[in-house]
Amino acid sequence: MSTQNNGQNDKKVMLDLKNISLSFGGVKAITDISFNIYEGEVRAIIGPNGAGKSSMLNVINGFYHPQEGEIWFNGEQRKGMKPYEIAYQGIARTFQNIALFKGMSVLDNLMTGRFTHMNKNLFYQAMWKGPAEQEEIANREFVEHIIDFLEIQSIRKTPVGRLPYGLQKRVELGRALAAQPKLLLLDEPMAGMNVEEKEDMCRFILDVNDTFGTTIALIEHDMGVVMDISDRVVVLDYGRKIGDGEPNEVRNDQTVIDAYLGVSH
Amino acid sequence: MAANEITQPYPGPGLDTLPKILLHNVRMYPNRDAMREKEFGIWQSWTWTEVADEIERFALGLQARGLKAGDKVLIIGANRPRMYWTIVAAQAVGAIPVPTYKDSVAEEMQYVIEHSEARFVIAEDQEQVDKVLEVKDRCPAVEQIIFDDPRGMKGYDDSFVVDFEAVQAEGADIRAKQPDLFKQMTEQSKGDDISIILYTSGTTGKPKGVVLTFDNVIITSNQVALLDKLTENDEILCYLPIAWVGDHFFVVQAFCAGFCINCPESEETVAADMREIGPTYYFAPPRVFEGLLTNVQIRMEDAAPFKRRMYAYFMDVAKKVGIRKLENQSVGFMDSVKYALGNFLVYGPLKDALGLGRIKLAYTAGEAIGGEIFDFYRSLGINIKQLYGQTESSVFITVQPDGEVYPETVGKPSPGVEVKINDDGEVMYRSPGTFHSYYKNDKATEETKTPDGWVYTGDAGFFMSNGHLRIIDRAKDVGKFNFGKMFAPKHIENKLKFFPHIQEAVTFGDGRDACMAFINIDLGAVGNWAERNNVAYASYQELAAHPEVYNMVKESVEQVNESLLGDELLSHSQISRFLILHKELDADDGELTRTKKVRRKIINERYKPLIEALYNGDDQCFIETEVAFEDGRVAKISGDIKLVDVKTFATDANVAA
Numbered sequence: 001m002s003t004q005n006n007g008q009n010d011k012k013v014m015l016d017l018k019n020i021s022l023s024f025g026g027v028k029a030i031t032d033i034s035f036n037i038y039e040g041e042v043r044a045i046i047g048p049n050g051a052g053k054s055s056m057l058n059v060i061n062g063f064y065h066p067q068e069g070e071i072w073f074n075g076e077q078r079k080g081m082k083p084y085e086i087a088y089q090g091i092a093r094t095f096q097n098i099a100l101f102k103g104m105s106v107l108d109n110l111m112t113g114r115f116t117h118m119n120k121n122l123f124y125q126a127m128w129k130g131p132a133e134q135e136e137i138a139n140r141e142f143v144e145h146i147i148d149f150l151e152i153q154s155i156r157k158t159p160v161g162r163l164p165y166g167l168q169k170r171v172e173l174g175r176a177l178a179a180q181p182k183l184l185l186l187d188e189p190m191a192g193m194n195v196e197e198k199e200d201m202c203r204f205i206l207d208v209n210d211t212f213g214t215t216i217a218l219i220e221h222d223m224g225v226v227m228d229i230s231d232r233v234v235v236l237d238y239g240r241k242i243g244d245g246e247p248n249e250v251r252n253d254q255t256v257i258d259a260y261l262g263v264s265h
Numbered sequence: 266m267a268a269n270e271i272t273q274p275y276p277g278p279g280l281d282t283l284p285k286i287l288l289h290n291v292r293m294y295p296n297r298d299a300m301r302e303k304e305f306g307i308w309q310s311w312t313w314t315e316v317a318d319e320i321e322r323f324a325l326g327l328q329a330r331g332l333k334a335g336d337k338v339l340i341i342g343a344n345r346p347r348m349y350w351t352i353v354a355a356q357a358v359g360a361i362p363v364p365t366y367k368d369s370v371a372e373e374m375q376y377v378i379e380h381s382e383a384r385f386v387i388a389e390d391q392e393q394v395d396k397v398l399e400v401k402d403r404c405p406a407v408e409q410i411i412f413d414d415p416r417g418m419k420g421y422d423d424s425f426v427v428d429f430e431a432v433q434a435e436g437a438d439i440r441a442k443q444p445d446l447f448k449q450m451t452e453q454s455k456g457d458d459i460s461i462i463l464y465t466s467g468t469t470g471k472p473k474g475v476v477l478t479f480d481n482v483i484i485t486s487n488q489v490a491l492l493d494k495l496t497e498n499d500e501i502l503c504y505l506p507i508a509w510v511g512d513h514f515f516v517v518q519a520f521c522a523g524f525c526i527n528c529p530e531s532e533e534t535v536a537a538d539m540r541e542i543g544p545t546y547y548f549a550p551p552r553v554f555e556g557l558l559t560n561v562q563i564r565m566e567d568a569a570p571f572k573r574r575m576y577a578y579f580m581d582v583a584k585k586v587g588i589r590k591l592e593n594q595s596v597g598f599m600d601s602v603k604y605a606l607g608n609f610l611v612y613g614p615l616k617d618a619l620g621l622g623r624i625k626l627a628y629t630a631g632e633a634i635g636g637e638i639f640d641f642y643r644s645l646g647i648n649i650k651q652l653y654g655q656t657e658s659s660v661f662i663t664v665q666p667d668g669e670v671y672p673e674t675v676g677k678p679s680p681g682v683e684v685k686i687n688d689d690g691e692v693m694y695r696s697p698g699t700f701h702s703y704y705k706n707d708k709a710t711e712e713t714k715t716p717d718g719w720v721y722t723g724d725a726g727f728f729m730s731n732g733h734l735r736i737i738d739r740a741k742d743v744g745k746f747n748f749g750k751m752f753a754p755k756h757i758e759n760k761l762k763f764f765p766h767i768q769e770a771v772t773f774g775d776g777r778d779a780c781m782a783f784i785n786i787d788l789g790a791v792g793n794w795a796e797r798n799n800v801a802y803a804s805y806q807e808l809a810a811h812p813e814v815y816n817m818v819k820e821s822v823e824q825v826n827e828s829l830l831g832d833e834l835l836s837h838s839q840i841s842r843f844l845i846l847h848k849e850l851d852a853d854d855g856e857l858t859r860t861k862k863v864r865r866k867i868i869n870e871r872y873k874p875l876i877e878a879l880y881n882g883d884d885q886c887f888i889e890t891e892v893a894f895e896d897g898r899v900a901k902i903s904g905d906i907k908l909v910d911v912k913t914f915a916t917d918a919n920v921a922a
Contacts, residue, residue, distance in 0.1 A: 144305035149416070154533030156306065196894075207417050 011038040013072075014183060014215050015060065020069035022055055029055045030066065031239045037183070042209055043217045044226045047236035048260050053219045054096060056236070057185045060217070061093050062086035074182075088116050090182035094172040094189060096219075102161035106171050109160055110146060113178025114139040146174050149211075150204060166197040173204060177212075184208065186218035190225060198222065202229055223261065227251060235260060271681040271697065273491060274484045276521040281456030282479045284320075284357040286520045288451060291317045294497055294523050300346045303530035303538055311346065313523070319346075319433070321447040324354035326436030327385065328450075330409060330427075334359030337381045337462070341367050341374065341397070342389025344503045344528045347413045347429055349516055351387045352507075356460060356479075357450050360385075363462045363474070364508040366859045367393060368852075375400035377464050380705065381474060382406045387429070390414040394426060456480040462704050463510050465656050474704030475510075475656045485659040485698035486517040488680040492664070493626055497523035499545045500623075504528075504535045509860065510656040511548055511630065539620025547627040551634035551759075552861055554649070557619055558638055559765040563793045579607035580644070587612075587644030592668050612645045621647055628652050630660070631860065633736060633755060635763040636672035643670070651675050653736060657713065657720055658682075659698030663734045674733035684734060685719075691740045692722045725753075737834075742865060744775025750837045752780065754865075757838055760828060764821040765790040766814075769850050771863055773876055774838060781879040782843040783872065784818055785850055791817075806847045806904055815909055818845060822911045830914045839913040842879050844886075846872075847904045853893045879908055 015037040022030040030052045037043045045053050058064040059071070062083045071078040073089060081089075092113070100109050117139055118125075124132040147153055150170050155163060160171055169189060176184055189205065190198045206229055208214050220226050226233060227247040235243035235256045243249075243256040250256055280286045290299065290313045299313040311319065332338065338355040340362055342348045352362040363381045365374060367389065374396055378386070384406055388394045394412050401407060410426045412418055418426065439446065460479040464472040495518060503526050505512040519526045524546075529538040565576050586596050586604045596604070616622045627642070627649040634651060642649045648667070653675035654660040662684060665676030678684045682696035695718045702710040714720050725743045726736040737743060738753040746752050752774040761770040761782065769785035786809050794817075795802055802808040826839040850856040855867050869876065871890060878886035889903035 141305065144307075148305055151531065153303075153306075153530045154537070203417070210419055211416065 011041070013037070014039040014074060015217075016070075016072040017060070018070040018072070020056075020059060020066045020071070022052075022059060022064055022066040029239055030059070032068075033236070033239075033241045034069075035234045035241065035244055037215060037217055038231075039215055040209070040213055041215060041231040042205070042229055043215075044230035044233045045217060045219045045236065046221070046223075046226055046233060046260065047242075050238075051236040052239040053236055054187055055239075057093060057187055057217070057219065060183075061091050061185060087179065090180070091185065092176040092179040092181035092183075093185035094169070094176050094187055096187040096191065098165075098168050098172055100160045100168060100172055100175065103159055105157050105159055106152060106163075106174075107143065107147070107156050109171055110143045110174050110178045111139065113175035114143065116179055117142075142180075143178055146177050149177075149207070150174050166193050166201075169193070169197075169201065170204070173201075173208075177208065177214075180212075181214060183215045183217065186216060186220075188219050188221065190220060190222055198225060205229060271484065271488060274480075274487065274697070275456075276483075276487050276490075281483060282356065282451070282454035282458065283353050283460065283483070283517065283520055284451035284454055286483070287313075287317050287320065287353055288448065290520065290523050297497060297523070298525045299519075299523075300349070300526050300528070301542075302346050302528040303534070303541075306530075308527075308541070310525075316346075316350065320350045320354045320357065322433040322436035322440065323350055323429070324357040324436065324450065325439045325447060326432035326434070327354060327360070328358050329435050329439055330385075330432065332358050332360050332385055336360040336385065337383040338362050339378055339381060339383035339386045340364040340507065341386065341393045342413060342507070343367055343532065344505075344507060344512070345389060345413060346526075346528055348387070348389065348507055349503075349526065349528075352461065352513075352516070355385075356454065357447065359450070359454065359458070361459050361462055363464070364506075364513070365464060366506050366508045369859060370853070371396045371399045375403055376471060377474075378404045378407060381462060381464075384408045386410045388412050391417040394418070394421070398426075454479070456483070459701060461513065463508060463513065463656050473706060473709055476701040476704050477659055477698075478701050481659045481698045481700060482514065482517045483521065484681070485661050485679075485696070486514055487521045488697075489661055489664070490518050490522045492680060493546075495522040495524065495546060499524040499625070500527060500542055501525070501546050501548075502527045502529060502535070502539055502542055502544045502620075504532075504538075505549070506859070510654075510660055511550075514660045515548060536620065540618065541620075543620060543623040545623050545625040547621070547624055549627070549629055550631035550860070551629050551638065552632070554629055554634065554638055554642065555762060558641055559787060559790055561615065561619070562765045563790055566793065566797070576611055579603075579611040582607050583612060583644035584640065587646055588640065591643055591646055591648060592670070608646070616645055616647065621645075624648070626650070628664075630654055632862065633759050634672075635759045637763045639672040652679070653734065655722060657700045657722075658694060658696055659700070661698060662692075662694045662696065662722070665733075669731075669733070671729075671731075671733060674729060674735045676734065677732055678734075686727055687721075689740070690725045690727065692724045692726045692734065692736065693719045694722065695719050746774055746780075746837065747776065747778050748837075751834060752838055753835060756835060757782070757825065757829070757840065758863075760825045761821065764818075764824075766794065766817060767821060769857075769863070771850075771865070771868055772838075772840065773869075773879070777880060779841040779880075780838045781876070782822065782840045783868070783875070784822075784843055784845045786814060786818070786845060788849070805849060806902065809845045809847060810904070810907065815845065815907065818843065819909055819911060826911065826913050840911055841913055842882075842908055842910050844875060844879065844906050844908045846875075847888065847906055848890060848892060848902050851892070854891070875906060884908055 013036045018034050020030055020033045047053055059066050062081050120132045120135050190201050209216055233247055233250045237259040242259055243253045275281050277289055280289050295314045296312050298310045299316040301308045301310040338360050340348055340351050355362040365377045386397050386407055388410055394410055397410055411429055411432055413429050415428055456479045458479055459476055462474045462476050464474050501515055503512055503515055527542045529535045582603045586600045589596050624647050630652045650665040650670055652664040654662045661679040662682055663676045664679045682694055684694045687693050699720055723740050724736050725738055725740040726734055729735055738755040742754055744752045754772040757772045758770040761767050766787050767784055768787035771783040772780055774780040788805055822840050822843055829839050830836050852859050875886055875888055885905050885907055887905050889901055891899050892902055893899050
């Protein structure tokens with residue numbers, strides 16, 4: 001099973017990262033990393049703590065700007081964009097340590113995810129009746145489909161801060177989905193979950209990929225999950241790429257085993 | 266007991282099957298809502314015309330796919346309009362719908378599929394389809410699975426797994442060519458045709474398929490609809506398992522009277538959906554009413570002191586006045602004023618919060634209900650009544666007439682039903698709802714039904730002097746103490762379960778010298794108590810073993826003992842010792858049925874050491890039990906369980922002995 005990446009040349013590259021290097025002062029977080037994400041695939045980024053995985057996501061969604069390297073998204077090179085501009089391009093994400101509005105209801109949190117789809121100008125928004133109202137109704141309808149999709153009807157009106165952790169994670173996924181992203185970045189979507197919650201989350205991720213055709217890049221430590229649901233895996237260690245390929249290749253790669261996976265005793 | 270005459274068996278002349286009634290309702294109420302479901306945050310509705318259209322297309326599609334008269338159609342899913350449409354669509358083709366419990370595991374489902382020889386399976390979603398596929402090899406009769414929710418269903422074998430809408434589209438094509446076909450099909454159905462097979466949950470052994478004819482369900486439903494003056498203006502919420510006869514009965518009544526069936530958004534949103542719909546007619550097993558009451562009590566404990574006092578004061582007023590008012594008895598002027606004020610300040614808002622604000626009539630059945638729970642709702646002005654029935658009787662055997670509601674009885678025989686008590690003290694009945702047979706189980710049919718149509722209920726009971734039936738317990742559960750007195754476990758357990766912190770109780774006493782009890786605490790109520798009292802706990806097991814929790818339960822048990830003192834029949838059944846189990850009794854572990862009834866035999870076997878320890882007078886006992894998780898994995902829970910003595914109260918009989 002040693003399929004080479006170039007055997008998949010028919011697939012369209014959605015995101016291409018070329019020779020990315022990122023440092024904070026003297027600390028080098030990412031050193032000369034290149035990899036790409038195909039349209040419609042589930043791409044996992046794995047590696048030990050401090051390997052630069054979250055930094056990589058921050059680079060992709062424009063929160064960090066790498067000192068060196070090129071980022072190509074849908075065939076265009078990105079230059080000095082702000083995170084919200086990137087959001088408009090169709091990249092949405094969730095965070096490792098949940099970043100929802102705790103005091104707001106689930107519904108309102110999801111509605112904030114629709115901001116890139118609220119285009120009526122200030123005048124209409126202030127007037128409310130008419131176009132702005134129609135737009136909000138359309139957005140609400142979209143959000144209701146996500147609520148249905150994620151099976152969170154019963155907590156629609158509940159303030160997020162009162163929900164258990166596993167459900168908050170699900171709401172965060174919902175908010176990212178509300179943006180109708182082309183590329184969805186998930187930062188440890190299953191951290192701290194029990195087996196049942198993990199199974200649910202896996203199903204949601206696969207269904208998102210399947211139903212909406214959304215491309216997904218995720219960081220995850222649960223190897224069982226990663227190997228199960230991802231199409232390709234990239235492995236980072238100390239800010240460098242040490243492996244890249246299909247789950248089977250990566251699992252049997254000696255460098256990856258030494259650095260991260262280890263062997264069972 | 267003389268049977269009341271049946272003057273109007275069907276809702277209209279010749280309307281003896283559900284498909285016929287459906288088309289009748291389209292003529293009568295073409296633009297009235299027949300069904301609603303909350304979906305995407307909004308109540309979506311279908312008029313009778315639209316429902317008939319959906320059913321017609323699906324029925325024609327099913328027939329085109331090879332469904333024939335007499336075939337069985339298995340239905341697995343939640344309370345969704347399409348599941349209900351399937352029932353009538355299958356009947357229109359002459360096939361027999363077999364609804365089953367959606368939370369049953371694959372093996373349980375396999376039994377029903379295999380036993381019913383279902384050719385078609387209608388499944389709600391991917392989860393249910395996967396379950397059927399898992400057991401498919403062992404159920405060769407299954408030819409097609411039709412799914413409602415297309416989510417995640419890409420990549421399944423199209424020839425075997427089909428979309429509901431695709432079948433309907435095929436039906437629409439056929440209708441375009443043969444516009445009268447559906448009508449002709451419905452006209453072929455007859456009242457004595459088999460309408461449905463309902464598998465009973467079975468407190469003992471394998472489930473039995475109860476075969477009911479159209480006449481069984483329609484005549485019975487129609488009598489009760491007439492008795493309770495149900496009209497097309499009523500509203501119900503269907504949230505109970507569709508495989509349960511009570512839910513099916515609801516649907517048939519809705520067809521007979523022409524009222525609207527509302528389906529909740531999801532299982533977890535039932536309470537909120539109730540509030541939005543405000544049903545006028547409601548049917549719930551005692552467990553649901555208990556749950557609602559427990560919830561109210563928990564919330565009141567958390568309320569501000571002023572509200573708490575107001576609640577306590579006005580609930581006392583309600584206890585004194587409410588039931589008398591409901592039964593149109595005279596009450597004093599001051600009491601009337603106080604009750605009116607209470608209605609404005611407490612009862613009204615409370616009923617509204619429970620979704621019972623518009624209730625005209627509520628029934629409870631399935632199990633005996635605690636008198637205290639019953640009185641709570643009636644004192645609020647909710648006309649809740651008990652009925653007594655079973656799947657085999659198409660629900661209704663006896664019902665409490667308005668103005669004659671006594672908590673300890675289940676009422677008088679309902680229209681057309683004859684009831685008698687046989688020499689063994691077992692209740693028997695004969696009625697138009699009497700089931701056809703048990704499917705493929707002649708032996709059981711013969712054991713249950715006499716040649717002249719009398720049915721053994723399996724319940725022990727007697728008629729009170731006022732002509733009301735009182736059920737004591739399941740006949741096979743009623744036992745005798747060694748000293749010769751009757752032991753009726755359910756009665757005592759129900760008294761225990763009234764306390765909000767007790768979720769479930771199992772008592773022992775048959776062939777013993779004293780009554781002992783297992784207790785399951787209610788994690789919601791006790792958890793809330795723990796939170797307020799800074800009691801830290803990591804699991805159910807830890808909380809259940811907490812000394813303070815034991816004290817709380819002990820007090821409750823002593824109160825039950827005190828109340829048993831007043832009942833001549835049962836005063837000697839006072840509980841001498843009890844323990845709190847380390848795990849919740851669970852249907853997944855086979856300890857409860859899917860309708861949450863206790864399976865005594867299994868509990869007797871599994872917890873034998875604990876029972877022995879109770880009778881030996883030990884203070885502590887070690888137990889290890891297996892638990893099954895939802896995904897089928899099995900783990901072990903073990904621990905030492907504390908056994909506690911309880912104060913009992915001397916009775917005259919005891920003193921004499």
